Amino acid sequence: MASDKKNSQKYQLIIDAAVTVIANHGYHAAQVSKIAKEAGVADGTIYLYFKNKEDILVSLFRTKMGGFISAIEERMETCHNAEEKLWQIVQMHVTQFSAQPKLSIVMQLEMRQSARELRLQINEVLKMYVHLMEDVIRSGKEEGIFNQNLDEKLGRQMLFGTLDEMVTNWVMNDRKYDLRNLSTPAFEMLLAAFKSGSLRKDV
Amino acid sequence: MASDKKNSQKYQLIIDAAVTVIANHGYHAAQVSKIAKEAGVADGTIYLYFKNKEDILVSLFRTKMGGFISAIEERMETCHNAEEKLWQIVQMHVTQFSAQPKLSIVMQLEMRQSARELRLQINEVLKMYVHLMEDVIRSGKEEGIFNQNLDEKLGRQMLFGTLDEMVTNWVMNDRKYDLRNLSTPAFEMLLAAFKSGSLRKDV
Amino acid sequence: MASDKKNSQKYQLIIDAAVTVIANHGYHAAQVSKIAKEAGVADGTIYLYFKNKEDILVSLFRTKMGGFISAIEERMETCHNAEEKLWQIVQMHVTQFSAQPKLSIVMQLEMRQSARELRLQINEVLKMYVHLMEDVIRSGKEEGIFNQNLDEKLGRQMLFGTLDEMVTNWVMNDRKYDLRNLSTPAFEMLLAAFKSGSLRKDV
Amino acid sequence: MASDKKNSQKYQLIIDAAVTVIANHGYHAAQVSKIAKEAGVADGTIYLYFKNKEDILVSLFRTKMGGFISAIEERMETCHNAEEKLWQIVQMHVTQFSAQPKLSIVMQLEMRQSARELRLQINEVLKMYVHLMEDVIRSGKEEGIFNQNLDEKLGRQMLFGTLDEMVTNWVMNDRKYDLRNLSTPAFEMLLAAFKSGSLRKDV
DNA sequence: GATGAATGAGTATTCATTCAT
């Protein structure tokens, strides 16, 4: 039944309405009634598809971030080594946010204002992304491309932290510049960082 | 007069009470009356020292983050080159948060839930830190240590993004490990990243 | 839609509850929650029908005073000259307040304690009554019944001031006597006053 | 001791400060601290001269209205008959308010917003004025100038209601015109009203 | 499935008054 609902037309309709309302009015002004109005349904109808307001937001995050990560995972399969994979992560991360300005606002600025409890659920979704990143770093080490001493968690923190800060800055500056221009230099710096230890070791 | 108040004993008392309450109960459960009780003053007394609730939080951030940044700036003066300065930023950032667990929770998790308006004021304070970081990167380029093509803003985003993500992960994992152990590998990776371009140029 | 709400059962229910609460407890003790309880609805329901507390009071005044004035205007149409009209004003003013003791308390004593802003809106409603009175005085002059030199505004001030003071005194004396007994002598005095100049002119 | 205080310099200083503050900021914005500041004394000092805030306002009313009524009573003594006395009341009432714009605002608009309890004490002060007016009407009847059937209370209500409404309208219209110009026509109308019955009796 | 009117818990802030100095 849950799956029935998630495949239903209105389920997506309501999630997209939530994205629009949050992007336009901000997280704190995104009342359930406003989302219902944007979706063209009655307030009560929301509760036929979602347990409560938090469920809308978690579902929003799961759906959108899920698609985001899936797209990257798909690309991974075409890659021959960790360097290419790293490039795909950087490039896809930047490209996908570039292509969805409304979603960028919601993800980078507004949803971060959410309560602790919701943030925990968001983190559950992000774990997939985290694992993906750590897998790439691990395989890079196995391939001998990255420094053998590279801490996988620290590497992932640098990778995610850098990408996240890049996108956040871009959104906070009203998306005035083309974020995609930063993917190549960012990739090169991250690559150098991940290789770094090895360089010195060679000496 | 404003300075009188800020130097007063109770001003700090109330700010410290706010840190404690937010760390213990979370941002959304931090009612003014709870802060007053923790500080051992009457609710109304709060308003002799702060304009409103938002003012408590902004002052908290300004005071604590101001001290944080000042401590780093002070260290800068003892450094002879950009590499040393970068090390000081990484090391001090990590050390200062390590030493103040309650403040870490407040800064990394709770205050990010604040409303847009408050976050704008927080960003004003952070600008000082951003400038400090960009200054270091710029001087590193001038000294020929960092890649001449290194984008100062992108470099700063990587620096801040990495440090911020490191601390956030540490806090979210209940500070189970010693954050300071990460400062050396993080510094080395960042240094390699900032030098990276130059290596290729040498070729 | 606004009209839908104003015609709704609950709109009137709440206004009548406000009259009762204000009459019984006084203006300053008339909390929204008390009005809601008296009306038998939840606090929040009030805000489905009124913008805020002030809106309840303005609506109360507009509704009640509007009906009051309409009743007088209706009677005006049956009158053949200004003297009859003047009589209707005096008699209806006195009769209507006599018939609604609770409303008299609210109008004459309690609502006058309202803040400046609310009083401005009250004055807007009263303007209708003022115009009605001035129209009668003007027509009396045109009919040659009242003194040609009679200042319309001054005449209206005497008419309203006298009636208002009569009702206020009656309410403040706990409505111990029959206010309607004063309508005939009051009318005769006002009539003499309005004619007065003309008498001397004849000489 | 009470008399000591009332004769003290600061007692009057504080009352005059209250008039100024209420006239400038309105009744509801006239906080004790604002009055203290205007008077140039500390908040606590107020309570050495007045029991509480209400006591300031009652004292204000008693002092100012007392002087107002005394001035009229004094004039009464120079009058030879009720007609002259009536003229003095009308003329003095209008003249005294004309001469004190700030006090007019306070008396006619602002103090009427006061709570029921305060209003009762104000009415106590006004009783002196009421008696004065009723005395004049009674003497007018005894002198055969006014209608023998004239109800003293009703007559007084007309007299006070008319004067009060005249002054209130003048204040509400920002004192744009010379109120004193209305004293003669108002007097003539009132005189006619008070004589009225007698005219018909003569017939 | 769909509606939307009704619910009611929860909280920042002001300001008259006090009292230690």
Add this chain to the structure above:
DNA sequence: AATGAATGAATACTCATTCAT
């Protein structure tokens, strides 16, 4: 007498959620 820092009670309004239709 004078001060002014400290007190703490009191209240309108929002909005997620329900449920009768």
